[in-house]
Amino acid sequence: MTRVVIIGGGPGGYEAALVASQLGGEVTLIENDFVGGSAVLTDCVPSKTLIATAEVMTEVTDSEQLGLRFGDGGPESVSVDLAAVNERVLGLAKQQSTDIYEKLVADGVRIIIGAGRLDGPETVVVTTEAGEERIEADAILLATGAHPRVLPDAVPDGERILTWTQVYALDDLPEKLIVVGSGVTGAEFASAYDALGVDVTLVSSRDRVLPGEDADAAQVLEDVFTRRGMTVLGKSRAAGVRREGDGVVVTLTDGREVTGSHCLLAVGSIPNTADLGLETAGVEVDEGGFIKVDKVSRTSVRGVYAAGDCTGVLMLASVAAMQGRIAMWHTLGDAVQPLDLKSVSSNVFTAPEIATVGASQTDVDTAEVRAVGVTLPLKGNARAKMQGIQDGFVKVFCLPLTGIVIGGVVVAPRASELIHTLAVAVHARLTVDQLAQAFTVYPSLSGSLAEAARQQHLHAVATVRS
Known part of the structure; x- marks a missing residue:
């Protein structure tokens, strides 16, 4: 039986654990929070649950052309209880985490809640509330994910200046939300809150929203944003964000200032690769701190694999899961095909x-x-x-x-x-x-x-x- 140790319980980690267990491996999964990782707890599942509510609001707003009538108040009379929405968001995330946990346990995976690090290429040290445990492994998978990047002069406070992991603590809709960053995350949240009735300003450092997507598609989306009343500031890079009374002020690099009630930072991600013992084990990272892997998820060290956002390879939950499965198929001798990025489908959940x-x-x-x-x-x-x-x-x-x-x-x-x-x-x-x-x-x-x-x-x- 092959001893497999996985550090990180997100899609890359838990999917790898299921495959390894089904192929006869002795699997230990180490997670420092809840199983499911950020994809389930603070990213994909919560954000798409929020967006599901926004989709309904978009359909309601646009439904008058279909012959629906709403009385004197019109579609604007439909309101959103953000506290109830966020309660549902967090409840679904917790339930999804529990479902994954139970599936892993049923498949014979040992789960340890704690922080794992490499101590050489064949040993993992786990720090838990009970102390430290050393686990010897024949194969190790690093699937530690990433966390939101913040600006040096825009430190989130969890109240008015927020990352996308903190928005679910809001009980009331922002009066005026400034979204900094027009990539996928920024565009999705801008679209969602706009649909929920929030006055949204989107600050984009590029000349259009979604600079990494199809230009024709991005233009359609920007046209829709503008038609619905959103303010899109193109070629406007944020230099900092500060609290001012009950609001925020976003300072742009050209000296302009944008005021609002809240600011959401969506300016990229940083890999969770610090304090993993990578240097000691000889695992190579790139200049951004992402773990270097090949198309079957191998790192520079024999027997050590990596999957998911910590590798920087198309930061999608589906890609993370496939990287994790490929790693286990490879190390446990099952049929495997290298990761083919040309066949990966992705989606921006805007309207x-x-x-x-x-x-x-x-x-x-x-x-x-x-x-x-x-x-x-x-x-x-x-x-x-x-x-x-x-x-x-x-x-x-x-x-x-x-x-x-x-x-x-x-x-x-x-x-x-x-x-x-x-x-x-x-x-x-x-x-x-x-x-x-x-x-x-x-x-x-x-x-x-x-x-x-x-x-x-x-x-x-x-x-x-x-």
């Missing part, structure tokens, strides 16, 4: 959502890949018209000669569900003809994916004929 997979528009524009793209606005889709969807599109990329689907973008409500069709096509190397010939329900938003594929086919036929 509308933005989902992507595979090759991007940037890849095509820079000739990194030679591909043909077709974009289809959703406003021509029958189901979109029925649901009152005004914004969004689908975009499909394929290789010019073979027609193999290599990527795509979906901007729509529930894009996170629609993208799976393209993810399967990319993973299985399906052609646009195969995608087009598969039946879709009429009417449905997914019908636009098939229509885009049909247009790809027509483009190919026209190219051949010319």
Whole structure:
């Protein structure tokens, strides 16, 4: 039996523990808080639960065009009890953590609540309330995650200046929220609180929101933000945040000041790699402190693996989980395929959502890949018209000669569900003809994916004929 020790109980850690136990390993999981990690307790599960409430508010606000009437108060008469919302958010997170814990115990995983560190490449030292314990291991997985980055002159106080892990302590909606950072986290929270009725100002250091996403998709989202009344400050970098009475003042690098009741910092993450004994064990990290790994999650030290946000490899819960599984498949001798980032699908949970997979528009524009793209606005889709969807599109990329689907973008409500069709096509190397010939329900938003594929086919036929 192989002795496996895992430090960190987030998606990378607990998924690895389940795989290792099912493959016959003797598994010990070390977690210094609650099983599930930040993804379950302070990040993915809580934020998407909050966003679920925001989605309902967005649907209510936009429903008058569908013929619904709300009396004298209109849609604005619908209010949000933030204390109740956050109570539900934290309750669901706790329940999810408990479910994962019970699953691990049922599968024979030993769970230790404490702080783990390496003492060489084959030993882990755990510090708990009862003292220290040394555990010898044949394989070690580091899955310690990351924590919010803060600015030197913007120290969170948990009351008015907040990180995304602290917003669930609020009992009342902010009167005026300033979100610093327009990446995925910043855009999601800005979108959610805007839908809940908060006056939101989004401070973006770049010329547009979501600089790492498809430019066409980001433009749609920014247009929606502006139309709904959000203030978006582009090319505006925050220098600091300070408390002033019952509010906050955000100072920009150009000297301007923005005032609000609360400030949410969403300026990136820092890996939890300090005090892990990495240097002693010889585990290499990059200049940002992220653990270096290869495509089967191996570090620079034999027998030591790493997974999740502490590696900086596409900081997604799904990627962390796959890295953890791959590590265990590799070390325990099961069939394994290296991590393929070209088949990873991701989603930005804004309104509308933005989902992507595979090759991007940037890849095509820079000739990194030679591909043909077709974009289809959703406003021509029958189901979109029925649901009152005004914004969004689908975009499909394929290789010019073979027609193999290599990527795509979906901007729509529930894009996170629609993208799976393209993810399967990319993973299985399906052609646009195969995608087009598969039946879709009429009417449905997914019908636009098939229509885009049909247009790809027509483009190919026209190219051949010319």
